[in-house]
Amino acid sequence: MKYKMLDGNTAAAEALKMARVKVIASYPITPQTVIPETLSEMVESGDLDAQYVRVESEHSALSVVTCAAMAGVRSSTATASNGLALMHEVVGMTAGNRVPVVMPVVNRGIAAPWSLWCEHVDTMCERDMGWLQFYCQNVQEVLDLTLIAFRVSEDARVLLPSMVCMDGFFLSHSMQKVSMPEQGRVDAYIGEYKNKNVYLDPTDPMFLSDLTGNEEYTEMRYQQKLALDASVTVLEEAFEEFHKEFGRKYELVEGYRTEDADVVLVALGSMCGTAMYVVNKMREEGRKVGLLKVTVFRPFPAEYIRRLVGEQAVVGVFDRSAGLGGEGGPVWYEVCSALRNQGNQVFHYVGGIGGRDVRAETIEKIYNELLAIKAGESGRHTEWIDVKDNALELREVAKNV
Amino acid sequence: MIKVKFYGTGGQGIVTAGKVLSQAVSLYEDKYAITVPAYGHERRGAPVNTSIIIDTEPVLVNSFVYEPDYVMVLDPGVLIHNVDVGAGIHEDSVLVLNAVDPDIVEKFRGFGFKTIYCADGTGTALEHIGLPIPNGSMLGVLAAAGLVGIDALEKALIDSFGQKAGEKNAKAARECYENHKKV
Amino acid sequence: MKTTKKFKVLGPVATQFGAATTGNWRLERPQVDFSRCTKCRTCELHCPTNVMEIKKDQEECVVINFDYCKGCGICTNVCPVQCISLVEERR
Numbered sequence: 001m002k003y004k005m006l007d008g009n010t011a012a013a014e015a016l017k018m019a020r021v022k023v024i025a026s027y028p029i030t031p032q033t034v035i036p037e038t039l040s041e042m043v044e045s046g047d048l049d050a051q052y053v054r055v056e057s058e059h060s061a062l063s064v065v066t067c068a069a070m071a072g073v074r075s076s077t078a079t080a081s082n083g084l085a086l087m088h089e090v091v092g093m094t095a096g097n098r099v100p101v102v103m104p105v106v107n108r109g110i111a112a113p114w115s116l117w118c119e120h121v122d123t124m125c126e127r128d129m130g131w132l133q134f135y136c137q138n139v140q141e142v143l144d145l146t147l148i149a150f151r152v153s154e155d156a157r158v159l160l161p162s163m164v165c166m167d168g169f170f171l172s173h174s175m176q177k178v179s180m181p182e183q184g185r186v187d188a189y190i191g192e193y194k195n196k197n198v199y200l201d202p203t204d205p206m207f208l209s210d211l212t213g214n215e216e217y218t219e220m221r222y223q224q225k226l227a228l229d230a231s232v233t234v235l236e237e238a239f240e241e242f243h244k245e246f247g248r249k250y251e252l253v254e255g256y257r258t259e260d261a262d263v264v265l266v267a268l269g270s271m272c273g274t275a276m277y278v279v280n281k282m283r284e285e286g287r288k289v290g291l292l293k294v295t296v297f298r299p300f301p302a303e304y305i306r307r308l309v310g311e312q313a314v315v316g317v318f319d320r321s322a323g324l325g326g327e328g329g330p331v332w333y334e335v336c337s338a339l340r341n342q343g344n345q346v347f348h349y350v351g352g353i354g355g356r357d358v359r360a361e362t363i364e365k366i367y368n369e370l371l372a373i374k375a376g377e378s379g380r381h382t383e384w385i386d387v388k389d390n391a392l393e394l395r396e397v398a399k400n401v
Numbered sequence: 402m403i404k405v406k407f408y409g410t411g412g413q414g415i416v417t418a419g420k421v422l423s424q425a426v427s428l429y430e431d432k433y434a435i436t437v438p439a440y441g442h443e444r445r446g447a448p449v450n451t452s453i454i455i456d457t458e459p460v461l462v463n464s465f466v467y468e469p470d471y472v473m474v475l476d477p478g479v480l481i482h483n484v485d486v487g488a489g490i491h492e493d494s495v496l497v498l499n500a501v502d503p504d505i506v507e508k509f510r511g512f513g514f515k516t517i518y519c520a521d522g523t524g525t526a527l528e529h530i531g532l533p534i535p536n537g538s539m540l541g542v543l544a545a546a547g548l549v550g551i552d553a554l555e556k557a558l559i560d561s562f563g564q565k566a567g568e569k570n571a572k573a574a575r576e577c578y579e580n581h582k583k584v
Numbered sequence: 585m586k587t588t589k590k591f592k593v594l595g596p597v598a599t600q601f602g603a604a605t606t607g608n609w610r611l612e613r614p615q616v617d618f619s620r621c622t623k624c625r626t627c628e629l630h631c632p633t634n635v636m637e638i639k640k641d642q643e644e645c646v647v648i649n650f651d652y653c654k655g656c657g658i659c660t661n662v663c664p665v666q667c668i669s670l671v672e673e674r675r
Contacts (some may be wrong), residue, residue: 032439113595138435169438169439175420177435244637274462292663399590401587401588401589411609
């Protein structure tokens with residue numbers, strides 16, 4: 001087995017190289033900058049046979065790679081935070097034109113307040129735009145899920161783009177031991193890029209993205225919905241094939257010691273590793289806690305949630321974004337909806353935003369609250385699990401009067 | 402599970418030091434390590450820290466280190482910034498310090514460390530690589546403290562810095578490994 | 585006369601800027617050998633933070649605003665007579 005030490009950014013770049021992307025256009029933004037830097041070095045040194053297009057913004061970056069993919073080559077970009085927000089318009093174009101771009105996104109809060117650090121709000125804002133979304137627990141998953149995303153996105157039954165989301169700094173800048181797949185087997189796994197739908201060809205012109213009236217619009221959205229529905233099966237096949245080829249097992253949602261669990265926490269991203277550590281520790285103390293790790297958030301695997309959560313279990317959902325104005329955050333809504341006929345109590349937690357570390361203690365506190373609720377001992381539920389007491393007393397400024 | 406924390410100031414290469422250490426134990430000692438660097442507003446001269454977790458099996462925790470078994474201070478100047486390098490330490494936590502001046506060493510003993518390994522990492526770095534960047538040399542002291550083998554460390558330094566600069570750093574590490582003081 | 589009063593504010597607001605001057609990023613500072621300086625202004629033109637000023641009529645003919653100089657060393661590289669060197673910053 002060949003191991004390398006990689007941080008999440010470098011792992012993403014390595015995965016794009018292994019997928020043999022032919023066109024890259026990316027605009028640097030912390031904490032993603034290392035991805036375009038590494039790719040440009042690979043292109044410069046000749047390690048990667050691709051065209052690197054320098055662009056003036058993320059909006060242009062995604063436009064370039066979307067059109068390059070329609071012209072017949074595998075292409076990719078990467079972004080984070082405000083960069084993804086600036087891309088928003090094109091995010092819809094890529095999905096609606098059914099272009100299977102794969103894009104690593106390094107999760108970071110969206111200003112204001114200005115933050116460079118981890119939060120899921122950037123990708124959660126794009127969750128209904130018709131892309132698949134993968135959330136990585138560790139650096140190995142950044143590499144693996146990026147490769148898997150290419151295979152799934154480009155499948156003729158799907159033809160939709162994918163975001164591979166990794167937590168800013170906690171993954172993008174965390175160096176970890178990564179098992180490197182062989183290039184030949186990656187080639188066989190992903191296959192060659194082929195245009196399976198629309199294409200750009202000057203000798204055989206086609207008008208793309210024309211104005212669509214309401215007599216067809218609904219149907220085109222419905223096509224996208226059906227593709228996302230179908231992608232569940234394609235994902236399952238791709239995960240199974242990956243397991244056979246490379247030995248690592250992935251699922252849309254992974255149940256970690258959930259079989260007999262009294263309480264279950266649903267989470268995504270790098271905090272899942274810490275949560276597994278806490279689950280093991282609390283299990284040793286005889287407390288029946290489990291974790292549901294959501295690896296694929298779009299399409300949302302509601303069926304998996306129902307299968308993995310026992311009817312008697314008390315459920316907590318950890319959103320790493322605030323879900324402002326709603327009754328809870330985006331992950332909580334999905335879980336509530338999935339379990340609506342099962343009768344579980346589902347509690348919402350917000351934490352880890354703007355880079356606040358999700359400590360083992362934070363997760364243990366949640367489990368203890370849920371266990372107490374399950375035992376009927378206390379109804380205490382701290383929705384904003386790591387907020388400080390002085391939230392309304394933070395800043396004071398001197399102003400002219 | 403061994404929990405390690407490095408303190409220094411921006412520009413000294415503590416993030417790189419964390420990467421080299423995790424590479425040494427992961428690729429050359431058959432263990433697993435992850436680094437969780439704490440990036441602030443990136444700029445030179447500001448106090449920074451990085452966390453490293455080492456285990457014989459894959460590391461699940463992805464969180465900063467709050468109760469370190471080993472602490473390494475690359476710049477004693479972090480004291481000016483009121484950094485509490487003794488935060489979360491326990492009775493047997495070991496300090497690796499880039500300073501040999503007895504007054505400075507005693508100041509750091511005040512944080513509650515029983516065992517301190519110290520060396521002139523900056524001087525050694527200047528001598529071998531011509532730059533006042535002590536990350537390579539001080540990793541040698543960490544090896545002397547038993548966290549990583551010096552051979553594994555030398556290999557990782559060459560991997561990280563390339564053959565030429567890597568060998569210079571490896572020499573600096575070896576010198577500090579051999580000429581450190583345990584007080 | 586202007587008077588000020590303290591107000592509680594919501595969101596990211598400040599009237600004091602702790603990290604606004606970039607001079608405290610410096611690990612090394614440029615030192616000019618004025619006797620060799622030809623006052624050619626090359627350093628002034630190349631300085632990315634625009635902190636160098638040539639004063640032709642002064643003996644200390646290169647004035648550097650150390651509140652903002654980051655110690656990047658570009659001036660030492662571009663100086664055609666190599667009269668600028670970087671020395672360790674001591675605060």
